[in-house]
Amino acid sequence: MDRRTVIKNLALIIGGAALLPACSQDKAKSKVALKNIDITADQEQLIGDVAETIIPKTTTPGAKDLQLHLFVLKMLDDCYKKEDQQAFVTGMGHFADQSKKLYSKTFDQLDIKTREAFLLDIEQEGKAEEAAAQKNGDKKDAAPATISAGKYSPELKKFYSIVKRQTINGYTNSKYFMTNIVVYELVPGRYNAHFPYKQKQAV
Amino acid sequence: MSANTYDAIVIGSGISGGWAAKELTQKGLKTIMLERGRNIEHIKDYVNATKDPWEFPHRGGRTQKMIEDYPVLKRDYPLNETNLDYWASDKDSPYTEIKRFDWFRGYHVGGRSLMWGRQSYRWADVDFEANLKDGIAVDWPIRYKDIAPWYSYAEQFAGISGNKDGLPILPDGDFMPPMEMNVVEKDVSKRLKEFYKEARHMIIGRTANITVPHNNRTNCQYRNKCWLGCPFGAYFSTQSATLPAAMATGNLTVRPWSIVTKILYDKDTKKAKGVEVLDAETNKTYEYFAKIVFVNASTINSAWILMNSATDVWEGGLGSSSGELGHNLMDHHLNVSAYGRIEGYEDKYYFGRRANGFYIPRYRNLNGEKRDYIRGFGYQGSASREGWSRDIAELNIGGAFKDALTEPGSWHIGMGAFGETLPYHENKVTIDKTKKDKWGLPVVAIDAELKANELKMRIDMEKDGKEMLEAIGAKEVQTSSTNPFLGRGIHEMGTARMGRDPKTSVLNQWNQVWDAKNVFVTDGSCMTSAACQNPSLTYMALTARAANYAVDALKKGEI
Numbered sequence: 001m002d003r004r005t006v007i008k009n010l011a012l013i014i015g016g017a018a019l020l021p022a023c024s025q026d027k028a029k030s031k032v033a034l035k036n037i038d039i040t041a042d043q044e045q046l047i048g049d050v051a052e053t054i055i056p057k058t059t060t061p062g063a064k065d066l067q068l069h070l071f072v073l074k075m076l077d078d079c080y081k082k083e084d085q086q087a088f089v090t091g092m093g094h095f096a097d098q099s100k101k102l103y104s105k106t107f108d109q110l111d112i113k114t115r116e117a118f119l120l121d122i123e124q125e126g127k128a129e130e131a132a133a134q135k136n137g138d139k140k141d142a143a144p145a146t147i148s149a150g151k152y153s154p155e156l157k158k159f160y161s162i163v164k165r166q167t168i169n170g171y172t173n174s175k176y177f178m179t180n181i182v183v184y185e186l187v188p189g190r191y192n193a194h195f196p197y198k199q200k201q202a203v
Numbered sequence: 204m205s206a207n208t209y210d211a212i213v214i215g216s217g218i219s220g221g222w223a224a225k226e227l228t229q230k231g232l233k234t235i236m237l238e239r240g241r242n243i244e245h246i247k248d249y250v251n252a253t254k255d256p257w258e259f260p261h262r263g264g265r266t267q268k269m270i271e272d273y274p275v276l277k278r279d280y281p282l283n284e285t286n287l288d289y290w291a292s293d294k295d296s297p298y299t300e301i302k303r304f305d306w307f308r309g310y311h312v313g314g315r316s317l318m319w320g321r322q323s324y325r326w327a328d329v330d331f332e333a334n335l336k337d338g339i340a341v342d343w344p345i346r347y348k349d350i351a352p353w354y355s356y357a358e359q360f361a362g363i364s365g366n367k368d369g370l371p372i373l374p375d376g377d378f379m380p381p382m383e384m385n386v387v388e389k390d391v392s393k394r395l396k397e398f399y400k401e402a403r404h405m406i407i408g409r410t411a412n413i414t415v416p417h418n419n420r421t422n423c424q425y426r427n428k429c430w431l432g433c434p435f436g437a438y439f440s441t442q443s444a445t446l447p448a449a450m451a452t453g454n455l456t457v458r459p460w461s462i463v464t465k466i467l468y469d470k471d472t473k474k475a476k477g478v479e480v481l482d483a484e485t486n487k488t489y490e491y492f493a494k495i496v497f498v499n500a501s502t503i504n505s506a507w508i509l510m511n512s513a514t515d516v517w518e519g520g521l522g523s524s525s526g527e528l529g530h531n532l533m534d535h536h537l538n539v540s541a542y543g544r545i546e547g548y549e550d551k552y553y554f555g556r557r558a559n560g561f562y563i564p565r566y567r568n569l570n571g572e573k574r575d576y577i578r579g580f581g582y583q584g585s586a587s588r589e590g591w592s593r594d595i596a597e598l599n600i601g602g603a604f605k606d607a608l609t610e611p612g613s614w615h616i617g618m619g620a621f622g623e624t625l626p627y628h629e630n631k632v633t634i635d636k637t638k639k640d641k642w643g644l645p646v647v648a649i650d651a652e653l654k655a656n657e658l659k660m661r662i663d664m665e666k667d668g669k670e671m672l673e674a675i676g677a678k679e680v681q682t683s684s685t686n687p688f689l690g691r692g693i694h695e696m697g698t699a700r701m702g703r704d705p706k707t708s709v710l711n712q713w714n715q716v717w718d719a720k721n722v723f724v725t726d727g728s729c730m731t732s733a734a735c736q737n738p739s740l741t742y743m744a745l746t747a748r749a750a751n752y753a754v755d756a757l758k759k760g761e762i
Binding site for chain 1: 257261262264265266267268382383384386426549551552553554555556590599601602605608609611
């Protein structure tokens, strides 16, 4: 990694606001510098909308405010295998198609409730498949699980699971979350083994 | 006295090398410590130690590039973004695996003392007597009483925090105040003791993190970032403890980038006269001379150096006359764990990141019990509340989910077993002349595996973990037993074992090479058996003891 990339990365992760544009000339490209994947501005927007549905802006900043979709792309670009990156891109296409097919609208045209219902439906299908696979795994001589005949392709589910995982990773490890939402201290200086805790009202 | 002549040479700068340098210099010997890798200066070079989690581009994870560059390290947790520079390059320093052996190395000043787990336990007589009682391998030439004062000496200087638990299997030491168990661990500990009628115990880990200020070192600040190097010097490392003490004497020279290729053996005096060094930066060869040589290059590399030395006298190298050099490679076998949920305590949490957990000392094959295997195992673990990675039912996206992420989840307890590995003559390292490292040196070939005794023990390690967690009331207990391979314990031992007879051991009771009395080997290679406790404290004690003997013998003209 060269120095310039390091500086960009640092800018990306420190707060997010100081993000340096990667290709300011080319408006159609993603804002974040990527080495292994090619993402258009529209696709970046879609990832941002999915991330924002997972971690929405409430009284506190949401995924887009914290630029978590760019963190998702950074992680995808550096930390995932080629086949996962390909599945992600393919799955992103399936996701956009599926939105049109099921709701006759692009994802960004859907209202919040519908967006949530869409994502939860994908999660549910994934979970049901996992449960079935586990059940099959318990039976020694069971035939291998058949290819999913559900609404969503394996690539679509891969796309969604990577976006979700890295959005949450980026959120809970963001400076905003760790300094404003939970109490993180670089140097705690003590260990309190009996810290009293009161569950917040929200949950 | 030529510029390359010293009283003593120490090969290696990790836990035992640092101790050797400290002891020898404090006793007045002009000493050079040779380290194969780069220098890492205390505090100044701990480049990631004061970064916040969000300052790591991948939040501490691993990139595909790292996975490609580190084909061995990638096999387990050490491959990560936060201290990548502390791990030796698998590509520069390859080795041959006749059988899989996960070798995780630190090639720099301080060695693995910068990344070690810091758990520090004494051995008991049951450990030193084990080989004799079981009739396997060879008997240790020492007993607990021989090493006990040196344990105290090592603990007092290193700074070991712990509780005096009064358990015969795990002798108490000279401890600093212990760290505290959290509220769940305290209750679980009580329940375990009751359930097993005081036959099993869960104690707070004894760790080389100081809990009160000590020798210009600041006490532990509960950051739990120990393997990045501690800016407070709160955990024992060469840099935080032994190196400054040795430097303060004015007797120490440290030479980084110095790969020792062989010990120079003098046939006439039957002693070593020095070492040959390959400069890792310039590829030039140098010779250094001294009256005594301490070999502390870590178990496998110490064997490699000895096997490369005096080959004109002994084909298998210095110390090979017994036929045991490079043999009896041991580790602790890991990767058996148990995990469960603890109900209640929702109004309790903890603050600060304790760099320590609990310990369940060995209880098997004691007091007359006979399992279908010999020796035993211990567990290390902790109880904590789950974080964001948990599955929050029905609340998996959206505003309510976002709120839920700010709440700690339920309490869980997890623990992993550390099993004793027996010394098998067939488990060995040799030199593979067909493969060369970056410097053109032949590499080691490792040929070692777990055998029936360990595999049977692993069944108990898994079964007992489940039984104990269920006994203390944990719910949804899950166990896992994977990767039954050596190396992952990062506790390599045994390749130049101590013994009572030069025909069956490489070293005598003072860690002296039988075949060259001024060569002392005091790292993990000297171990005659492995016990199941973390071994570094024992290396510290053995090193201080051997150095004391060496300087006495030198003064008396015996070596």
